[in-house]
Amino acid sequence: MSRIKKDKPRIGISACLLGQPVRYNRGQTHQKWLTRELSRHVDFIPFCPEMEMGLGVPREEMHLYLRNDGSVGIKTKRTEKDMTHLVEENYQKIHDKLLTSMPDGLILMRKSPSCAPSDVVAMGEDQKIKFTSGLFAEKLMQDFPHLPIIDSGKIQNEELREIFLKKVWAHFRFENLEPKISQLQDFHKRYKFVLLEHHQIKMRQLGDLAANRNNEQIHKIFEDYKSLFFTTLSMPPKTGNRIDSMAHILGFIKKDLSSTDKIYMAELLNNFKMGKLPYQVPLHIIKFLIHKYDIEYLKDHYIFSPALPS
Numbered sequence: 001m002s003r004i005k006k007d008k009p010r011i012g013i014s015a016c017l018l019g020q021p022v023r024y025n026r027g028q029t030h031q032k033w034l035t036r037e038l039s040r041h042v043d044f045i046p047f048c049p050e051m052e053m054g055l056g057v058p059r060e061e062m063h064l065y066l067r068n069d070g071s072v073g074i075k076t077k078r079t080e081k082d083m084t085h086l087v088e089e090n091y092q093k094i095h096d097k098l099l100t101s102m103p104d105g106l107i108l109m110r111k112s113p114s115c116a117p118s119d120v121v122a123m124g125e126d127q128k129i130k131f132t133s134g135l136f137a138e139k140l141m142q143d144f145p146h147l148p149i150i151d152s153g154k155i156q157n158e159e160l161r162e163i164f165l166k167k168v169w170a171h172f173r174f175e176n177l178e179p180k181i182s183q184l185q186d187f188h189k190r191y192k193f194v195l196l197e198h199h200q201i202k203m204r205q206l207g208d209l210a211a212n213r214n215n216e217q218i219h220k221i222f223e224d225y226k227s228l229f230f231t232t233l234s235m236p237p238k239t240g241n242r243i244d245s246m247a248h249i250l251g252f253i254k255k256d257l258s259s260t261d262k263i264y265m266a267e268l269l270n271n272f273k274m275g276k277l278p279y280q281v282p283l284h285i286i287k288f289l290i291h292k293y294d295i296e297y298l299k300d301h302y303i304f305s306p307a308l309p310s
Helices: 032-036 084-101 135-143 158-175 181-198 200-211 218-233 239-250 259-273 280-292
Strands: 010-014 043-047 062-066 072-076 105-108 120-123 129-132 149-151
Touching: 010 084, 043 084, 072 084, 084 135, 105 158, 135 149, 149 158, 158 181, 158 218, 181 200, 181 218, 181 239, 200 218, 239 259, 239 280, 259 280
Parallel strands: 010 043, 010 105, 062 120, 105 149
Antiparallel strands: 062 072, 120 129
């Protein structure tokens, strides 16, 4: 199992989102946050499936349609020329480009018949409608099942963007591990409280995998851990689990806190539980206390730095 160290995360991205004029009408859908902010912290791997199909710009707009056998194809809107064979013939180019570049996530153009990861309309001759993925995106999700993916619409939602970036950084950190059980155990230790927020039982199952009590082969342990880890991160964190996680962390510094401090922190957690405070408020105060009291064991835990550097 060979791994190549990366300096920062790599994200495959629809080229039009970076301002490249590759859309059917020579247009682009530039999202400035991506090029002005996110590009400072990641390396982008731009691609355009329809350009890879050799269609050039300008080109006739395309859409998905339902075939008689229930499968989904792609054809031009005006002339209704079937282009599905071009997807089959050219997908491997994008697959190989991404495989070589080793991305940690994908940002894809929403509603695109080639790129969108979901919510694309495919219509049959009987006017039956199916919501599905773009044809290239569907193949990418099959071939890269653990890769974090988001579309250009959802990434504008702050909460969804935060979840996506947390998974991107987790993928980057995992792929940078050397194939050693000691490294996997350290990774699990540092992600323990993040995992606790998502699913307590699966956090313990991941701990058992990292312990490797049955002396399984390293490759199998890493693959099993990776699969369960990203399945767990895909589960929405629960408020109760977040409170449990923060309370667990506070247990490491309770001897350093005064009675007044303990009452104040209990009120903070309760206000978060009641929806009166955002999650980041009690978490940042706990991070401050960790550094104030120099709790070395907790300083490098990823719950305090899940994604972008502050």
